[in-house]
Amino acid sequence: MKKRKQMVKRLLSRALPAMIALSLAGCGGRTAKTAGASVKEQAEAGALGNKIVNIGVTSSLNTLNPLLMDGVEINKYATGLMFLPLIELDKDMNFEPMLADSIQAEDERNFLVHIDDRASWSDGTPVTADDVVYTALRLCSPVVANTAMMYYVFEGVGDDGFVEAGADHISGITKVDNKTVRFTTKAPMSLITFQNSYARYLMTLPKHVIENISEEELTSNPWFNRPDVVSGPYQVTEFDRDHFVSYEANRNYWRGAPRIDRLNIKIVEGSQLYAGLKSGEIDITQNTMSAIPLEDYESIQSLEHVRTSFGAPITNLSVFVKTEHITDPRVRQAMVYAIDRQQLLQQLLKGSGEVVDGFLSSASPYFDPSLQPLPYAPEKAKALIAESGWDTSRTIKFCIDSGDSAFVNAASVIAAQWAAAGIKADIQTMDINTLMSRAGSGDFDVLAVQYTYPPVDPYADMAWLLGGEGSWTGYESQEVRDALAKVQLSADREELRKLYSVVDRRVQEDVPMFSAYVIKSLAAVNKRLTGAEPSVYGFFNHVEQWDMAQ
Incomplete structure (x- = not known):
């Protein structure tokens, strides 16, 4: 947990x-x-x-x-303009070397990062493996206390993401030679996930500078606001x-x-x-x-x-359904059939986007174009509601972000189209922090928010959002779980495309979430x-x- x-x-x-x-x-x-x-x-x-x-x-x-x-x-x-990440995505969403000139998987748990031989700090000092290892050690410091980086996946790091106070090394992040670092994970991980979730976010600092700053000052030292040594x-x-x-x-x-x-x-x-x-x-x-x-x-x-x-269309206006509250998939399907999503796209976004089902948009290398989105079919929506025995006097809580003016307007249209199908909705607008609190507590029936699923590695988001009890949707499927387990270990794009298609097709069928539209x-x-x-x-x-x- x-x-x-x-x-x-x-x-x-x-x-x-x-x-x-x-x-x-x-x-x-x-x-x-x-x-x-x-x-x-x-x-x-x-x-x-x-x-x-x-x-x-x-x-x-x-x-x-x-x-x-x-x-x-x-x-x-x-x-990143000052401290290069190890690797970055290019405009075509391919991984491009930055500080590192290569990252290779030795096996499912060991990844070798080689620093570009040309890489140097602005003071002329070469960038070395020592810089990378030292930066990682400080990222795992309980004094610095950065929980967002999730380094608990590496050997030698506690489940809280930190090493022990005063630790001078991490057993899972080690120097191989002057330009090579080995990262060792506790559990199998795909090379794509390592690159996207870790290598892109590790911005190496100059050890010969920051080792002179006490751990207690690393979060507040003014040097970081105007560093004089950069890569x-x-x-x-x-x-x-x-x-x-x-x-x-x-x-x-x-x-x-x-x-x-x-x-x-x-x-x-x-x-x-x-x-x-x-x-x-x-x-x-x-x-x-x-x-x-x-x-x-x-x-x-x-x-x-x-x-x-x-x-590229990467920002999804995702609508999450609390499946413990709306248990019948026929009702959830009806919610999608009842909405004219193309009309929303044209009228509210001036056509700047697309309509898809599931998580993946056409920007993802794993997008399955054969998965056609459910059409606008109000009569089918009404039939599904009648077939399910849905209590048409019930009102569901529809929570949205008050800061998203386009979707505030869209929500009114959606609620009216749901009402025509027999689903009453109470639109509750709130600021983004309150909305995220509602999402975490589960105090909603339907919740809509802009959500960007990393096109090259949507695994973590899918695994969380479809992770059963405790997730936003509360939805769980053995078929989805099996597909994502295989995703976690694969780096083959064609295989990944097939596995992600399995997930999106199941999501389209059971509707624990759907996309109102994807924004360009x-x-x-x-x-x-x-x-x-x-x-x-x-x-x-x-x-x-x-x-x-x-």
Whole structure:
């Protein structure tokens, strides 16, 4: 149970970046203190030969300390500019080497990580296996107390995710040679899960610097807000967690000095993105960190100096059904047949998305296009309700996120269509924190929230959400359990596609959850910025190649 709670905490922080971005949009509007160059400053900088790029985001930033990583997307991106992850996904959702040049599975429990021989810190010191091992040891420190990283899966780490106080090593994370680290798990794990859940989130720190900082100071030492030794392309010059992060280029970056001299992440309200893009004070937005309001899509798309694109459909408006409360699968099927999901997509999202059943969208390499979503069939919904003997006088609790304005409108339509089929629903809107508390306590009949299932490795989310008693749905299936057990050990994409299809087809049949729609979000980039293209994944992988046309 302890492990499950840790997994839930991490999933909620790591697998819901779009939800978090929406709930925190507007936390920091533009103020006199906000970093980022104005048009006049850009011109002055250009006269001096400096190139400045401003990235507009609507997510609030919590930390730049790799030891405090919780998986929230903007924290990961902003920190990864300084301290490279071992590996990252590229725009096509393939794993791309970053600090490591290879990761290999020796067997089902041992993974070898080889650090790129060229990798060096900005002070010229080589990045070594000692840096990786030491960073992992500090991530498992009970003093640092980071529960989100879930390192309990490795040998030598307690079930609480920590080593013993004062420990000087981890038996499951060891140096093989100067550039190679072996990670050993307690239980079998697929290479894909190791890469996606651990290698992408381990941002190595320089041991020769942080070993001089006491454990008690590792969470608060000001060095982490302006580190002078980094492995990535940029280092911070100024940081205001509610408004901006300003970076300068690391001229000693081992993959090549960045062409952009200064980079600013500007935290603004969604309503400010259009004005910033129009004036040139914002050069680029990203699909999931920058929540452009739907009402501004057409205006931004009409800007002649801006290129726009839609990201991959990865954010699922998932509707979870508490199966202990709504026990008959015919009723749950009726709930889907009763909703005109294509109408919701067209009218509320202007067609920016897709309708699927189950967990996987077309963005996933395991998506099964032969699994057609249940159609809008109101008469079939009525027939299923009558057949099930559902008490049409009963009212179900339908809990939704008040911060998701599009779905607040959608929920009213859904409730009306359910009512027409014979299901009464009381819509209860609440802030995201309250909604997550309801999800954990099970105090709902139906709950809807934006949820991003990692396209390359949705295993952990599926296993949790379909994990029987204690999960959000309370649903359990032997067929699903067997399929996911095989998923956990496989790295073959074709086999994984078949196994995930088994899960999605069973979910479509029993409906412990369904997708109202999957969102494709808009992003934009000023045409003067070259080498930079917004993407859901891999946004900063080659940021050193970004350039500004003169």
